[in-house]
Amino acid sequence: MKHLTRILVLLLLFVFAGMDTWAQQFPISSHYTVNPYALNPAFAGANNRSEFYMNYRKDWSSIAGSPQTYRINGNRKVYNNMYVGGEIMADFADIFYRLKMGLSYTYRVQLATDQYLSFGLAGHFYQSVIRLDQVNADFDDPIFRNLDRLFKSSYNAGFGLVYNRDNLYLGFGMPVMMRTQDAYLNLSEGTFAFERAYDFYAGNRYQLDSRWEVQPAFVLRKTLNQPVIMDFSAMFIYDKQYWLGGLYRNTSLFGLTVGGQLTNRMMLNYTYEIGVGGIHSQSGGTHEITLGFRREKEDARSIRSRTKTKNSANISKQKQQKETKLKKDKITREREKTQRYKKKKTYLRRTRTSTKLPKYAPYENFK
Structure with missing residues (x-):
């Protein structure tokens, strides 16, 4: 019964805490502030280097059984303007498990001297599980007796488009392109349904002086039949080595980001998010940490x-x-x-100037 009560508390959080995690089908992360590839596959190669990231996120840290997400992803150049990438994500929220694995391909076209257009395609495999064996409840209850989809695997695809000019980036993506059949059914049957999802990204980087830069960004996420989620963020970068940033999400959530380069090839980033008002004050906030490896290729x-x-x-x-x-x-x-x-x-000159007497005396000597 205690376990069931905890599940009900989590469900209330999903409903009243802005629905950040489940309203958009997948956990929402601030990881894109340091790794935009996590948002859109067309960002592969945007920094002209190979990248690999490990990310961990813990939502609502004060609530037992609250969502926690593990991610690893990376991308690299394979030939000229071609890039490949991959991602693995595991999300756990008490008895609800979800696994995502994907591969991506990106092609970059140079439009002008300092203008590029990137196209990205991704294929994803999903596996969703509800662990009823961890529920201490009566399975004669019709809620559980009629629930026949406790485990399911599915496939989907994603698409991305990014325009880049100098430090300006504009991106449009569809992390979920295909609406699954379950999405057309009613809620009681559409347990693992997928709705089409869209996102838009706009960001730039401005040089403030010889050492300081600022990088503002805007992200909009939209899933069919769900509210729009918008992020406004700004990152202040010192000497291209250290950064401090802030984020606001329209679900009454604020975030603080700090990070830096540990070495020439390794970086570390930490983000803390906290909601304002209502049940947010009891959630304990959200912690997210990213470790990245970057190498010129x-x-x-x-x-x-x-x-x-x-x-x-x-x-x-x-x-x-x-x-x-x-x-x-x-x-x-x-x-x-x-x-x-x-x-x-020299030899001829010496011969001509010899001191040897002439063979015949001058005429005057015979007089």
Whole structure:
């Protein structure tokens, strides 16, 4: 009975606490502030590097059995403007379990010198479970007796489009493209239904001075038959190494973010969210932590180009060394020739200026 009471408390939270977690079918995260790929697959390669992230989120920390979510995702360049990525998410809320696994492909097109358009496609596998074995209740109750979908697997697809110009990013995505058959049924039968979902992203980065930057962003999420959820955030970045930011969500929720680069390839980010008023004051807030690894990655064409350039430079250097050697040899030969000429000239001069007396005396000596 105690366990059943806890489940009822959770259901009340889902209804009255803004429905952040279940109204949008999947847990809502602030992870996108440091990893936009988590929001839209078309963001793969936006930073021109390979990325891998591990994320943990605990909602309503003061409530036993409240939702907690584990995520790992990453993306990398495979060739020229092509990127691949993957994601695994496990979400637990007392007796409700959900697993999501997906792969994505992104292609980036250069429109102008500093303008790009990225297309992203993703395929997802979902598995949903209700653990009735953890419920201490009478299974003769019609609520449980008539519930026949305690375990289900399904597939879906996602789509993303991102426009980038300098530090400006505009994105549109459909994390859930296909409305499943269950969504057309009534609530009692549509236990694991999927509705189409949309999101929109707009963000920019402005240089305040030689060290400080500010990165404002706006995110809108919409699931069919559910309220719109909007995020307004701003991140202040110091020396491209450390950041501090704030977030407001239209479900009366505020968030504080702090993070930084631990090394050249490793970053850490922490976000604390708290709601205002009502049952939010008893939830204990939400904690989210992200550990990321980032590495610059060259594509095969870049490597070949760099190798070709290096080989050309080596050939040019060898040619230059050969030409220099020939010039030195020529100079040496000319010097040797000049020295031989000087020796010969000196010898002739000495011969002409010899002190030997003439064979015949002058005419005057015979007088």
